[in-house]
Amino acid sequence: MSIDAAHFTPLTSLLGGALIGAAAGLLILGAGRIMGASGIFAGALDTRGGDGAWRIWLIGGLLIAPLLARLLWNASPPVLSTSVPMLVVSGLLVGFGTRLGSGCTSGHGVCGLARLAPRSLAATIIFMAAGFTTVFIVRHVLA
Numbered sequence: 453m454s455i456d457a458a459h460f461t462p463l464t465s466l467l468g469g470a471l472i473g474a475a476a477g478l479l480i481l482g483a484g485r486i487m488g489a490s491g492i493f494a495g496a497l498d499t500r501g502g503d504g505a506w507r508i509w510l511i512g513g514l515l516i517a518p519l520l521a522r523l524l525w526n527a528s529p530p531v532l533s534t535s536v537p538m539l540v541v542s543g544l545l546v547g548f549g550t551r552l553g554s555g556c557t558s559g560h561g562v563c564g565l566a567r568l569a570p571r572s573l574a575a576t577i578i579f580m581a582a583g584f585t586t587v588f589i590v591r592h593v594l595a
Contacts, residue, residue: 476562479510488559489514490550553579 476487483506496507521527532539550556553575555564560579564572 472562480563486559486563488555488563490547490556491559549579
């Protein structure tokens with residue numbers, strides 16, 4: 453296994469993490485809501501609730517932010533080395549896993565760990581281990 457040091461961007465990675473943390477802090481302080489992307493998305497699809505507007509705005513911001521970065525800073529688009537069907541299957545599996553685990557990396561890994569929630573620590577350890585295992589199997593066993 454090797455790390456692609458030529459494309460490692462510690463400063464932009466740090467800035468991105470700080471922005472995620474700031475957004476999570478603003479959401480919990482301003483609206484009393486946890487910034488768990490899977491829960492926000494699921495709640496936006498639920499038309500029975502009355503709080504869908506802020507969820508739609510947040511999802512819209514997640515979709516528009518990369519486009520703005522591209523326009524303002526000439527950010528390069530991500531290079532994907534897999535097929536569209538594989539991306540769709542992967543996305544469905546991640547969605548299933550977040551529902552099964554009652555949350556995602558942003559809900560458990562960012563917000564839950566910051567609140568010292570034992571359930572979030574267990575969930576984060578499990579989904580990180582599953583991710584490491586999946587990458588190992590796909591790159592070294594199946595390749």
